[in-house]
Amino acid sequence: MTAAVPTPALQEELATVEPATITGRARKRLTSRWASLAALVIAVLWTLPTFGLLLTSFRPENDIRTSGWWNWFSDPQLTLDNYDEVLYGGTSLSTYFINSIIITIPSVIIPVSIACLASYAFAWMRFPFRDTLFVAVFALQIVPLQVALIPLLRIYVDADLNGTFWPLWISHTIFALPLAIFLLHNFMREVPAELMEAARVDGAGHVTIFTRIMVPLVTPAIAAFAIFQFLWVWNDLLVAITMATGAQDIQPLTARLAELSGSRGSTWHLLSAGAFVSIVIPVIVFVFLQRYFVRGLLAGSVKG
Amino acid sequence: MDNFEKFGQMALAIALFVGVMGAILLLVGRAKRRVDIWQSLAFVLPALLLLGIGLIYPAVRTIYQSFFDRTSDSFVGLDNYSDIFTDSAMLVVLRNTAVWVILTPILATFIGLVYAVLVDRARIEAAAKAVIFLPMAISLVGASIIWRYVYEYRPDQQNIEQVGLLNQILVWLGMEPRHFLVDTPLNTVFLIVVMVWVQAGFAMTVLSAAIKAIPSDITEAAQLDGLTGVRMVRYITVPSIRPALVVVLTTISIGTLKVFDIVRTMTGGQFDTSVVANEFYTQGFQLGDTGLASTLAVLLFVLVIPIVVYNVRQLRKADYR
Numbered sequence: 001m002t003a004a005v006p007t008p009a010l011q012e013e014l015a016t017v018e019p020a021t022i023t024g025r026a027r028k029r030l031t032s033r034w035a036s037l038a039a040l041v042i043a044v045l046w047t048l049p050t051f052g053l054l055l056t057s058f059r060p061e062n063d064i065r066t067s068g069w070w071n072w073f074s075d076p077q078l079t080l081d082n083y084d085e086v087l088y089g090g091t092s093l094s095t096y097f098i099n100s101i102i103i104t105i106p107s108v109i110i111p112v113s114i115a116c117l118a119s120y121a122f123a124w125m126r127f128p129f130r131d132t133l134f135v136a137v138f139a140l141q142i143v144p145l146q147v148a149l150i151p152l153l154r155i156y157v158d159a160d161l162n163g164t165f166w167p168l169w170i171s172h173t174i175f176a177l178p179l180a181i182f183l184l185h186n187f188m189r190e191v192p193a194e195l196m197e198a199a200r201v202d203g204a205g206h207v208t209i210f211t212r213i214m215v216p217l218v219t220p221a222i223a224a225f226a227i228f229q230f231l232w233v234w235n236d237l238l239v240a241i242t243m244a245t246g247a248q249d250i251q252p253l254t255a256r257l258a259e260l261s262g263s264r265g266s267t268w269h270l271l272s273a274g275a276f277v278s279i280v281i282p283v284i285v286f287v288f289l290q291r292y293f294v295r296g297l298l299a300g301s302v303k304g
Numbered sequence: 305m306d307n308f309e310k311f312g313q314m315a316l317a318i319a320l321f322v323g324v325m326g327a328i329l330l331l332v333g334r335a336k337r338r339v340d341i342w343q344s345l346a347f348v349l350p351a352l353l354l355l356g357i358g359l360i361y362p363a364v365r366t367i368y369q370s371f372f373d374r375t376s377d378s379f380v381g382l383d384n385y386s387d388i389f390t391d392s393a394m395l396v397v398l399r400n401t402a403v404w405v406i407l408t409p410i411l412a413t414f415i416g417l418v419y420a421v422l423v424d425r426a427r428i429e430a431a432a433k434a435v436i437f438l439p440m441a442i443s444l445v446g447a448s449i450i451w452r453y454v455y456e457y458r459p460d461q462q463n464i465e466q467v468g469l470l471n472q473i474l475v476w477l478g479m480e481p482r483h484f485l486v487d488t489p490l491n492t493v494f495l496i497v498v499m500v501w502v503q504a505g506f507a508m509t510v511l512s513a514a515i516k517a518i519p520s521d522i523t524e525a526a527q528l529d530g531l532t533g534v535r536m537v538r539y540i541t542v543p544s545i546r547p548a549l550v551v552v553l554t555t556i557s558i559g560t561l562k563v564f565d566i567v568r569t570m571t572g573g574q575f576d577t578s579v580v581a582n583e584f585y586t587q588g589f590q591l592g593d594t595g596l597a598s599t600l601a602v603l604l605f606v607l608v609i610p611i612v613v614y615n616v617r618q619l620r621k622a623d624y625r
Contacts, residue, residue, distance in 0.1 A: 032533075039422040042415065043435050046501065050439075052469055053450045068467045098307050102314045110321050114350050117328070121347035128341075133352065140359055142612050144562050146584050146601040150369070150594060151362035165313060174358035177351055206343055207333035235443030237565040242589055249310075254445045258569045261449055268453060268467070275449040282441040290434070293441070 057082055057272035064269045082273035091260065091270055093253065093277050100234060100252040100278075102165060107172035107233045112226050114173065115180030120210050122181065123188040124196060134185070140178040148174075149242050156243070165250055167243040172233050180225055187221040188214055224292045231282055231293075253278040324350075363605075370598040384599035394583075400492050401561070401579045405607075407493070409556040411500045413549065416507025421537055424515055433512065437505035444502065444565035451498045452570055455484040488576045495577055498566050503559065507552045514548035515541060547618065554615040561607055580604055 055069045058078045063071070087094040121127070122134045152174075156167040191214065199209050215222070240255040257274050264270065286293050328350070332343045373380050388394045416436075423432040439447060456468030460481050466472040471481035484494045518541065526540045542549070564581035571577045573586055580600055588597025 035422050039419060039426075039432065042419050042422075043432060046436050046439065046504070048469070049450045049454045049501070050442075053453050056453065064467070067465050068469065068472050070469070070472070071465075095307075098310060102310045106314060106317050106321070109318060113321070113325055114354070117325075117347045118351035121344050125344040125347060127344035127348075130344075133348070137351070137355065140355060142608055143359060143363055144581075144601065144604045144608060146562070146581060147366050147605050148359050148362035149601075150588055150597060151365035152358060155357070155362075165310075165317070169317060170354075170358065174354050177355055178359075181351060205333060205335065206347075207329050211329070231441065235445070237443070237445050237568065238585070241568075242585070245589070254443050254565075257449065258445050258565070261445075261452065261569050262572055266456075268456075271449055272453065275446045279442050279446045282443070283438070286438065286441040 053272050054276060056268060057276050059269075061269040064272070082269045083277070086270045086273040086277065091256075091274065092248075093256065093274055095248065096251060096253045096256040097277060099250055100254075103168045103172075103240075103250075103252050104230060104233045106165075106169045107176075108226050108229045110169065111173040111176035111180055111229065112222060115177055115184055115225075116215060116222065117210075118177075119181045119184035119188055120206075120214055122185050124209075124214075125206065134181075137178055138182050141182065143178075145175055145238060149238075153242060163247055163250065168239065168250065168252075171239050171243055172229075172236070175239070176229050176232075180229070183225055184218060184221060187218045191217055220292075227285060227289055227292050231285065234281060366598045366601050369594055370602050372595050372598075374593040374595050376594050380595065384595050387596065388599060388603065396576050397578045397580060397583045400577060403492055404496055404499070404560050404563075404579055405557050407496050408499045408503065408560040409553045411496070412503035412556050413507045413511075413552050415500065415504045416509075416552070417511050417542075417549070419504070420508045420512040420515055421541060424512065433508065436508050439502045440505045442502075444498075444563065445569050447498055447502055448566050448569035451494075451501070452485070455494060457481055457483045457486075485571055485577075486575050491571070491575055492577050495566055495570055498570070499560060499563060503556050507556065510548055510552050511545060514545040518544045550618040551615065554611050554618075558608055558611055561604060561611075580607075 052069045055072055056064055058080070059069065059072055059082075060077055060079050061082065063075070063077065085091070087097075118137075122130060122137075152171060153162075153167070156162050156170075161167055161170075195213060196209055199213055204212070234252075235254060236252075237254045237258055240252045241258065244250045244252070244255060253274075257271075257278055260267075260271060260274060328346050332346045335343055369376050370384055371379060371381060373383075388398070419432075419436055423429050426432060442450075453467075454469050455471075456466075457471055458464050458466050458468075458481065466475055466481055468481075468484075470484060474481050483491075485491050522544065523536075523540060526536060531539060562581050564579065564585060567573055567577055567579055567582040568585065573579075573582045578586065580603060584597050584600040584604065587593045587600060
């Protein structure tokens with residue numbers, strides 16, 4: 001786990017390596033015809049399943065029932081009916097879409113802020129057992145979520161929070177903290193001590209240094225983590241189905257889709273459109289914030 | 305709850321949170337002395353409290369419960385543990401988990417490496433990589449639905465066309481369509497394909513960065529010695545990126561151990577496809593066996609530790625070289 005979390009130095013390397021080597025060496029075509037062919041085969045294998053289901057989601061229901069998506073090319077007909085039905089019909093995915101948004105936004109803001117405070121303290125404040133506590137937080141990254149779920153649910157039930165969004169917000173916050181603190185701490189440690197010393201001489205306290213110097217300087221790291229956390233929460237199924245069982249009021253898209261896939265496994269006009277309703281947000285994030293996205297995913301690849 | 309009410313709740317939660325954070329910053333900002341334990345406490349305590357109550361206490365409690373029966377009422381010693389290793393259904397779960405953890409990292413890393421080498425410095429490198437990386441953005445639930453459609457089976461009768469791509473290919477080749485997700489033991493492999501499809505992008509990205517970091521004098525010297533193609537990869541590329549390979553392999557195997565979304569969405573653990581992480585959910589949240597579920601969670605934890613230790617050790621070695 002620790003290994004996959006790129007240090008600031010490695011991240012720097014990941015970011016700068018590409019342009020440097022490309023300008024250094026002339027770009028070449030794929031080495032040989034066979035190599036191009038092999039790359040093409042992999043690329044096609046990786047896109048075809050998604051493409052097939054995407055095309056299916058726009059085909060009329062009756063066509064989907066009777067033939068595969070490749071028949072579309074001989075009988076091209078497109079419709080948005082499936083999306084209309086899956087969003088506003090009996091499956092009412094629009095409700096779950098809203099739920100996903102409601103769950104995700106606080107589940108990103110809260111852990112990121114708490115982790116910023118804690119990592120600043122671990123990086124630049126002095127207090128007893130600081131290093132021991134940091135190692136402990138760092139080690140918590142390896143704990144699988146499963147180990148905490150059953151007792152955690154018990155706590156929520158006892159606190160009468162069950163059936164509200166709170167268990168989801170709190171759980172996602174807790175599960176995000178070890179990675180977030182570790183990551184942000186590494187970046188905050190890299191900020192030159194002279195900068196802080198200068199601010200101190202000018203009479204700045206910890207709060208001023210934190211808000212005026214530290215947070216602006218590590219914003220890229222915060223953004224990368226926030227994007228990772230956003231996708232993690234949006235795509236999560238485990239926390240969703242344990243903390244929001246069967247409640248239409250609070251269940252996110254993933255939980256509803258998994259349920260549909262089990263109970264109405266062959267209603268492909270609904271499943272295909274439903275899948276893409278849940279996929280569209282991450283893909284938009286991917287396209288527009290690709291760089292942060294890749295960094296965030298690499299950093300968080302062992303979470304959970 | 306209507307949407308208005310939900311957004312209201314969210315706004316309230318965020319406002320509450322901002323209030324608490326603001327209060328902390330304000331109070332600490334007022335403090336006169338610079339080195340003060342109370343300032344530090346105000347900064348770390350929210351995180352430490354949450355981790356203590358939400359992660360450490362539950363983990364300890366889970367370990368405790370693993371020695372109790374299904375309702376956590378009476379102490380049963382190691383019975384849950386011996387059940388896992390003797391019950392025939394559980395042995396299937398363990399076997400499947402082993403197959404997942406062995407196959408997924410190897411296949412994903414291999415494909416990621418091959419692809420990274422193939423597209424390295426190609427003209428369309430960025431686009432070619434995005435294609436492989438994209439599945440990582442999709443939820444595992446979404447990925448499972450995409451692949452369930454590829455595997456979709458229709459009975460082999462007159463007038464019934466296959467709608468799943470794979471079965472249609474079988475029909476085109478003159479073979480019988482088959483139940484990819486039902487027929488054991490190969491169905492586990494078809495589930496693993498989904499995880500490989502998702503993880504290859506991760507492997508490719510990390511390995512590609514490592515390949516680009518190989519000093520060019522090494523590759524140029526090898527080229528002068530006449531090394532090309534597969535031999536170049538075998539003798540220069542792979543040894544040079546060994547630490548990155550280890551990181552990728554171990555990271556994927558940790559992720560694979562804990563994955564349950566794919567099994568849950570595609571088969572629900574039926575047809576002998578369950579894995580430890582899925583069985584945890586089934587036992588704990590569907591069959592209400594807290595004891596057995598806790599034991600499975602502990603098992604997961606115990607299985608992750610050696611991989612992490614190995615990972616850290618390899619990194620140390622790489623650093624000291």
